[in-house]
Amino acid sequence: MNETSSLVRNDFLKLPILLLIVFAVLGAARINEFYFYNPDSSDYVLMARGFVDFQEYRQFDRPGEPYFTLRPPGMSVLLMPAAIIAPYDVIAAKVTVLMTALVMIWLFYTLAWRLINSTDPESAESLSPLRWSVLLVSLVLMTNPYVLVYATIVMSEIPFMACTLAVLYLFYAEEEKWSLGKLICLTGLLVFIPFLRTIGVAMILAVGLWCLFSRKRWICLIPVGLSVGTTAFWMFRNSQFKTMSYSSIALQEMKTAGVVGTVISMLNRLLVHIDGLCQKIFPGLPGTVPEYSGVLSGEYHALPGSPLIYSLGSVVILVISLAGMLRCWKRGGAVCLLYLCLSLGVLSVWPWMQTRFSLPWLPMILVFVPAGLFYIKESSLGQRAGVLKTLAVGGIAGVAALLFSQTWVDANLITTNHLMKTESEEELSNEDLIMFASDFVKAGEWLNQNTAPHARVLTRRAEVSTASHRYQRLFYFEPSNIEQLHKAIQSMGQCYLVTYGKHTNDMFPRYLLDDDLIYRFTPVYEEEGIVVIEVTPNYEGTVRDQYWREEEAMELARKRLARNPRRISVCMTYLNQLLKAEEYDQIIAFIGDLEQAGIQDARFMSMLGWSYLGKRQYDQALEEFARATRTPGQKMIRGNLNDGIKLALKRRKAAQENQGESQHEKPGSYLKLTNNMWQLVMFDKAEKFAHKVLDSKQATTAELDQAHVWLARLALIQGNSEQALQELNQVQDANHEAAQALRQRLDLEKIITSTWASESASSKVPDTSQILRLAKLYEEQGVPGKALKLLQHAHDRKDSDSDTRILRELARLQLFYSLLDEAENSYLSLQKTSPDDPEIQEALQQIARFRETPRY
Numbered sequence: 001m002n003e004t005s006s007l008v009r010n011d012f013l014k015l016p017i018l019l020l021i022v023f024a025v026l027g028a029a030r031i032n033e034f035y036f037y038n039p040d041s042s043d044y045v046l047m048a049r050g051f052v053d054f055q056e057y058r059q060f061d062r063p064g065e066p067y068f069t070l071r072p073p074g075m076s077v078l079l080m081p082a083a084i085i086a087p088y089d090v091i092a093a094k095v096t097v098l099m100t101a102l103v104m105i106w107l108f109y110t111l112a113w114r115l116i117n118s119t120d121p122e123s124a125e126s127l128s129p130l131r132w133s134v135l136l137v138s139l140v141l142m143t144n145p146y147v148l149v150y151a152t153i154v155m156s157e158i159p160f161m162a163c164t165l166a167v168l169y170l171f172y173a174e175e176e177k178w179s180l181g182k183l184i185c186l187t188g189l190l191v192f193i194p195f196l197r198t199i200g201v202a203m204i205l206a207v208g209l210w211c212l213f214s215r216k217r218w219i220c221l222i223p224v225g226l227s228v229g230t231t232a233f234w235m236f237r238n239s240q241f242k243t244m245s246y247s248s249i250a251l252q253e254m255k256t257a258g259v260v261g262t263v264i265s266m267l268n269r270l271l272v273h274i275d276g277l278c279q280k281i282f283p284g285l286p287g288t289v290p291e292y293s294g295v296l297s298g299e300y301h302a303l304p305g306s307p308l309i310y311s312l313g314s315v316v317i318l319v320i321s322l323a324g325m326l327r328c329w330k331r332g333g334a335v336c337l338l339y340l341c342l343s344l345g346v347l348s349v350w351p352w353m354q355t356r357f358s359l360p361w362l363p364m365i366l367v368f369v370p371a372g373l374f375y376i377k378e379s380s381l382g383q384r385a386g387v388l389k390t391l392a393v394g395g396i397a398g399v400a401a402l403l404f405s406q407t408w409v410d411a412n413l414i415t416t417n418h419l420m421k422t423e424s425e426e427e428l429s430n431e432d433l434i435m436f437a438s439d440f441v442k443a444g445e446w447l448n449q450n451t452a453p454h455a456r457v458l459t460r461r462a463e464v465s466t467a468s469h470r471y472q473r474l475f476y477f478e479p480s481n482i483e484q485l486h487k488a489i490q491s492m493g494q495c496y497l498v499t500y501g502k503h504t505n506d507m508f509p510r511y512l513l514d515d516d517l518i519y520r521f522t523p524v525y526e527e528e529g530i531v532v533i534e535v536t537p538n539y540e541g542t543v544r545d546q547y548w549r550e551e552e553a554m555e556l557a558r559k560r561l562a563r564n565p566r567r568i569s570v571c572m573t574y575l576n577q578l579l580k581a582e583e584y585d586q587i588i589a590f591i592g593d594l595e596q597a598g599i600q601d602a603r604f605m606s607m608l609g610w611s612y613l614g615k616r617q618y619d620q621a622l623e624e625f626a627r628a629t630r631t632p633g634q635k636m637i638r639g640n641l642n643d644g645i646k647l648a649l650k651r652r653k654a655a656q657e658n659q660g661e662s663q664h665e666k667p668g669s670y671l672k673l674t675n676n677m678w679q680l681v682m683f684d685k686a687e688k689f690a691h692k693v694l695d696s697k698q699a700t701t702a703e704l705d706q707a708h709v710w711l712a713r714l715a716l717i718q719g720n721s722e723q724a725l726q727e728l729n730q731v732q733d734a735n736h737e738a739a740q741a742l743r744q745r746l747d748l749e750k751i752i753t754s755t756w757a758s759e760s761a762s763s764k765v766p767d768t769s770q771i772l773r774l775a776k777l778y779e780e781q782g783v784p785g786k787a788l789k790l791l792q793h794a795h796d797r798k799d800s801d802s803d804t805r806i807l808r809e810l811a812r813l814q815l816f817y818s819l820l821d822e823a824e825n826s827y828l829s830l831q832k833t834s835p836d837d838p839e840i841q842e843a844l845q846q847i848a849r850f851r852e853t854p855r856y
Contacts, residue, residue: 015109015135015138016105016106016109016110016138019105019109019138019139019142020102020105020106022142023101023102023105023142023151024098024102026148026410026414027098027101027148027151027152028098029414029417029418030148030149030151030152030413030414030417031091031094031095031098031152031417032152032417032420032421033090033091033421033439033441034090034420034436034437034438034439035090035153035154035440035441035461035463036149036153036295036436037153037154037155038460038461038462038463039461039462039474040071040154040155040156041090041093041153041154041155041462041463042154042461042462042463042465042466043059043068043071043076043462044071044075044076044079044093044154044155044156045079045083045088045089045090045093045154045463045466046059046060046061046088046462046465046466047059047068047073047076048076048077048078048079048080048082048083048093049083049087049088050076051073051076051077051080051083052080052083052084052087053855054855057073057076060854060855060856061462061465061471061472061854062471062472062473063456063471063473063492063849063852065854065855066241067241069237069238069241072194072195072196072197072198072234073195074156074159074192074193074194074195074196074197075154075155075156075159075196077192077195078096078100078159078196079093079096079154081096082095082096088466088467090154090441090463090466093154094152094153094154097150097151097152097153097154097155097158097159098151098152100158100159100162101147101151101158101162103162104158104161104162104165104363105138105141105142107162107165107166107169108138108141108165108363108366108367109134109135109138110169111165111168111169111172111332111367112134112137112138112366112367112368112369112370112371113131113134114172114173115172115324115328115331115332115367115368115370115371116131116133116134116370116371116374131370133369133370133373134370136396136399137366137367137369137370139403140366140399140402140403140406141362141363141366143403143406143407143410144280144283144362144406145283145284145290145292145406145409145410145413146280146283146290146291146292146359146362147359147362148410148413149291149292149295149413150356150359156196156197157197157356157359157360159196160193160196160197160200160360161359161360161362161363161364163189163192163193163196163200164193164200164203164339164360164363164364165363165364165367166185166189167186167189167190167193167203167207167335168332168335168336168364168367169332170182170185170186170189171331171332171335172328172331172332173331178217178219178220183219183220183222183223186207186220186223187222187223187226187227190203190204190207190223190224190226190227191223191226191227191230193227194227194230194231194234195230195231195234197360199343199346199347199350199357199360201231201346202339202342202343202345202346203335203339203343204224204227204228204231205338205342206335206336206338206339206342207220207223207224207335208221208224208228209338210334210335210338211224265349266348266349267348268353269347269348269349269350269353270344270347270348272353272355273344273347273348273353273355273357273358274358275288275355276354276355276356276357276358276359277314277358277361277362277365278310278311278314279355279358280355280358280359280361280362281310281313281314281317281362281365282303282310282313282314282402283405283406283409284300284301284302284303284405284409285302285303285307285310286302286303286304286305286306286307286310286598287307287598287599287600288307289568289601291355291356292409292413293567293568293569294432294433294435294436294569295413295416295417295420295433295436296409296412296413296416297412297415297416297419297431297433298412298431298564299564299566299567300567301405301408301409301412303405313398317365317366317369318365319372320368320369320372320373320376321365321366321368321369321372322337322368322372323368323371323372323375323376324368324369324370324371324372324373324374324375325337325368325371325372326375327371327372327374327375328368328371333368333371336364336367336368339364340361340364340365343360343361416433419431419433420433420436420437421437425501425503425527425528425529426503428503428529429503429504429529429556429560430559430560430563431563431564432560432564432567432569432570432573434500434501434503434504434529435500435504435507435529435569437528437529438461438500438501438504438528438529438530439528439529439530440459440461440463440464440498440530441463441464441466441467442467442527442528442530443464443467443468443498443525443528443530443532444463444464444465444466444467444468444469444470444498445467445468446525446532447464447467447468447470447496447498447532448467448468448469448470450524450525451468451470451496452494453469453470453853454493454494454820454850454851454852454853455470455494455495455496456470456471456472456473456492456493456494456495456496456850457470457471457472457473457495457496457497457498458472458473458475458485458488458489458492458495458496458497458498459472459473459474459475459497459498459499460474460475460476460477460499460500460507461498461499462474464498465854469854469856470854471492471852471853471854473488473491473492475488477497477499477507477508477509478506478507478508478509479639481679481680482512482516482679482680482681483679485512486518486519489519489535490816490818492818493818493820493849493850494535494818494819494820494850495535495818496524496532496533496534496535497521497532497533497535498530498531498532498533499530499531499533500529500530500531501526501527501529501530501531502526502531502552503529503556504529506573506576508531509681510547510548510553511548511550511681511682512681513533513546513547513548514543514544514545514546514547514548515543515548515681515682515683516538516681517538517541517542517543517681517717517782517783517785518537518538518782518783518784518785519535519536519537519538519785520534520535520536520537520538520539520785521533521534521535522534522536522547523547536817537784537785537788537789537817537819538783538785538786539785539786539788539789540719540785540786540789541716541717541778541782541783541785541786542716542717542718542719543683543717543718550684553577554577554581557570557573557574557576557577558574560573560574561574566594566597566599568599568601568603571590571594571599571604572601572603572604572607574590575587575590575591575604575607578590579607579610579611579614582614584611584612584614584615585615587607587608587611588608588611588612591604591607591608600631601631602628602629602631602637603628603637605624605625605627605628605631606624606625606628606637606640606641606644608620608621608624609621609622609624609625609628609641609644609648610644612624613644613647613648613651616651616655618648618649618651618652618655619652621644621648622645622648622649622652625641625644625645625648626645628641629641666696666698667692667693667696667698667699667700667703667707668703670689670690670692670693670696670707671689671690671693671703671706671707671710673685673689674686674689674690674693674707674710677689678710678713683714683717686710686714687710687711687714690707690710690711690714691707691711693706693707694707694708701732701733702733704732705731705732705733705736705739706738708727708728708730708731708739709727709728709731709736709738709739709742711727712724712725712727712728712739712742713742713781715727716742716781717783721746721749724742724746725743725746728742728743728746741777741780741781742781744773744777745774745777745778745781748770748773748774748777749774751770752770752771752774752790756793756797768794768803768805768806771790771791771794771806772805772806772809774787774790775787775790775791775809778790784813784816784817785817787809787813788810788813788814788816788817791806791809791810791813792810794806795807795810804830804833807826807829807830808830810826811823811826811827811830811843812843814826815827815843815846815847818850820847820850820851823843823847824844824847827840827843827844827847828844831844
C-alpha cells in the first residue's frame with residue numbers, strides 16, 4: 001500500500017511539468033510589444049535600467065531626475081537581468097514576468113499537493129480520489145484569463161503571487177525545524193515582498209503575529225524584524241524627499257474625508273474589493289466589465305445566469321478554502337488567513353480603488369480548496385456516500401463549465417493578440433482595439449531619429465521615453481484644460497506631444513490642432529494608432545481648417561457601435577459624442593436600453609446626470625449622480641461626479657429663486673457661456689451664443705455691445721479684419737474698453753503695415769513705441785505668436801545701435817516659445833550692454849536647463 005501511495009504521489013508530482021508547458025505556450029502566444037498598463041509598466045522597465053546604469057532609483061526620464069518614491073523598487077529589481085540583456089525592451093521584461101508565472105503555478109500545484117498529504121499512509125490512500133482536485137484547481141487557476149493577461153504584461157501582480165505562495169510553502173511543514181536555509185529564504189521573501197507591492201506589509205504582519213504564539217516559531221521573528229526595518233528605511237527615505245508616496249496620499253485622503261467620511265469610504269472600498277474577488281473567481285461575472293475586455297475582439301464573454309448564483313458560488317469556494325486553512329492551521333493556513341484579513345484592511349484605506357488589487361488573493365484562496373474538501377469529507381460527509389457522490393458530480397460539472405468558459409476567453413485573448421499585431425489601424429479601430437494596439441514605442445523611435453537630443457515630450461503613455469531617449473512628462477490631455485496644457489508646454493521647453501491617433505478621439509482634443517491661438521499643433525508622424533504633434537508658435541494668431549472635422553468622431557463612434565453594440569467602451573465613446581452634440585434625449589433612451597439589458601456602469605449614470613442637467617431636470621440629475629457614487633468604479637470619475645452635483649445644486653437653486661425661469665435664456669447667461677467657450681477654445685459654440693445675445697429681445701445696450709465685441713474677436717481669429725471692424729462699428733458705447741483695444745490694434749496694424757510697405761528694407765521703423773504697443777495688445781488679446789512675428793520683423797529691419805527695448809521683448813517671447821537658439825542669441829546680445837542684469841542671467845540659465853539631455 002505504501003509503495004502504491006508513493007507511485008501515485010510521484011505521478012501527481014510530474015503533472016506540473018505538463019501544466020507549465022501548456023501555460024508557457026499560452027503565454028508565448030499572448031506576448032506582444034505593446035505596453036498595457038500605464039504608467040506602471042514603462043516605469044518598471046526604465047527604473048530597472050536605471051539600477052543597472054546608475055544604481056539609483058530616480059526618474060531619469062524626467063527633467064531634474066527626481067527621486068522616485070511612488071512605487072517601491074522590487075519589480076524593477078526583478079527586471080534587472082532583462083535590462084542588462086535587452087535594455088528598455090518590453091519583450092524581455094514580459095518574458096521575465098511570464099517566468100515568474102511559471103514559478104507561481106509550480107508552487108501552487110506543489111503546495112496544494114503537500115497540504116492534502118496526511119501523515120497516516122492509510123488515510124492518504126483512502127482519500128486518493130480527491131487528489132484529482134489538486135489538478136482541477138490548478139487548471140482553474142492557470143486558465144483564468146486574469147492570470148494569463150497579467151502574466152504577459154509588465155506588472156507586479158504575478159511575481160507578488162509567486163512570492164506569497166513561496167512564504168506559505170515554507171510554512172507547510174510545521175513539524176520540521178527551521179533550518180538556516182529556510183530562514184534565509186524566508187528573510188529574503190519577507191524583505192522583498194513589500195518592495196514588490198506595498199501591500200506585502202500585510203504578509204510581514206501576518207507572519208509576525210503567527211510566530212508570536214509559539215516559542216518554536218520565535219526564530220522567524222528575525223526575518224520579520226529585518227523586513228520591518230528595511231520597509232521602515234524605505235518609508236524614511238521617501239519622507240526625506242518630501243514627494244508623493246502611497247502612504248502620504250492615503251493619509252491626506254483620510255484627513256480630507258474626516259472620521260465619518262473615512263469609515264464610509266472604507267466600507268465602500270471593502271465592497272468593491274470583495275466584488276473584485278468574485279470577478280476573479282468567476283471571470284466574466286454577469287453585469288460586470290472584465291478588466292481584460294479591452295484586449296478582446298467583439299463582444300466580451302459573460303457567464304450565463306444571475307450574478308447572485310456566482311456570488312453564492314464565491315461564498316462556497318471561500319468556505320471550502322477556509323475549511324482548508326483550518327485543517328492546515330499550523331502548515332500555512334493561519335498565516336494565509338491572517339494575511340487575507342490584514343490585506344483587506346489595508347485595501348480599505350488604500351488611495352486607489354481598483355479591482356485588480358484582489359487578484360493576488362486568488363491563488364492564496366484556491367490553494368487551500370483541495371485541503372478544504374478533504375477536511376469537509378473527513379468531518380461530516382465520511383458516512384454519506386450518496387451525498388458525497390452527488391456533490392462530487394455537481395462540483396466536477398461546475399469546474400468543467402468554468403474551465404470551458406475560461407478556455408474560450410483565453411483563446412479569444414490569443415486570437416485578439418494576433419489581430420492586434422497583424423490588422424490595419426482602421427480595422428482595429430472598428431474592433432475598438434486600437435487603444436491597446438497603439439505602438440507608442442514606434443513614436444519614440446521616430447522622435448529619437450527626427451528631433452534634437454534636448455527635445456522634450458508631453459505624453460499620456462510613459463513608454464515613449466524607452467525608445468525616444470528624451471525627457472518627458474506624463475500628461476493626460478483629455479481631462480486637462482487648455483490653460484493646463486499651455487503651462488505644461490511652457491515648463492518643458494521645446495517639446496512634442498505624443499498621444500493616440502484620430503481613431504481614439506476622446507484621448508486628445510483634436511480640434512486644438514486647428515483652433516489653438518497660442519501654438520500651432522501640427523501632426524508630423526501618425527501611424528500605428530498614435531500621433532506625434534510638433535509644437536510651434538502660432539505666428540498668425542488665427543485658426544485653420546486642416547486637421548479636424550467635427551463630424552468625423554461621430555461617424556467613427558456610430559460605426560463602432562454598429563459592430564459592438566453592447567461593449568462598454570464603445571457605448572461610452574458614442575455617448576460622449578452625443579453629449580457634445582447636446583442630444584440629451586438620445587442619451588437617456590440609449591442608456592435606458594442598456595440598463596434593461598442588465599448592463600450598468602457608474603459612467604452611464606454620470607452621463608445620465610449630465611443629460612438631465614442639460615435638460616434642466618435638476619432633481620433627476622442629482623439622483624443619477626448620487627446613484628453613480630454608490631456604484632463600483634465611481635472613484636475614477638469622482639471629480640466629474642462632484643462637479644455635476646455642485647452644478648445641479650447651483651442651477652436648481654437659481655431656478656427656484658427665479659420661480660422656474662431659466663437663467664440660460666437671459667442674455668447675460670449667453671455672454672457668460674460665450675466667454676466659457678472662448679476659454680475652452682470652442683469658437684463655433686462661442687459664436688453661437690454671441691448671436692443668441694443679438695437675437696434676444698431682452699438684451700440691453702451693454703450686452704449687445706459685448707456681443708459685437710465677441711464677434712469682432714471671432715472675426716479676427718478667422719483673419720477677417722474687415723468683418724471685425726464692422727462689428728466694432730456697431731458698438732454704441734464709445735468708451736467700451738475692449739472695443740477700444742481692438743480698434744487700436746486694427747489701427748496700429750494698418751499704420752505699421754503701411755509704413756513698412758512704403759519704406760525700403762534697410763530703413764528704420766519710425767516709431768518703436770507703436771511696435772511695442774501693438775505687441776502688447778497682441779499678448780493681451782491671447783495671440784503672443786503675432787507679437788513674436790511683429791517684433792522679429794521689426795528687429796530684422798533695425799540697425800545694431802537701435803533701441804534695445806524691441807530686442808528685450810523679442811528675447812522674452814523667444815524664450816516663452818522655447819526657440820532656444822534664437823533666444824540665446826538675443827540674450828547674449830543684451831548681455832553685452834547689460835552684463836549684470838539678473839533677468840538676463842536667469843533667462844540664460846533657463847535656456848541651459850532646457851538644453852539638458854537625459855542619461856540613457
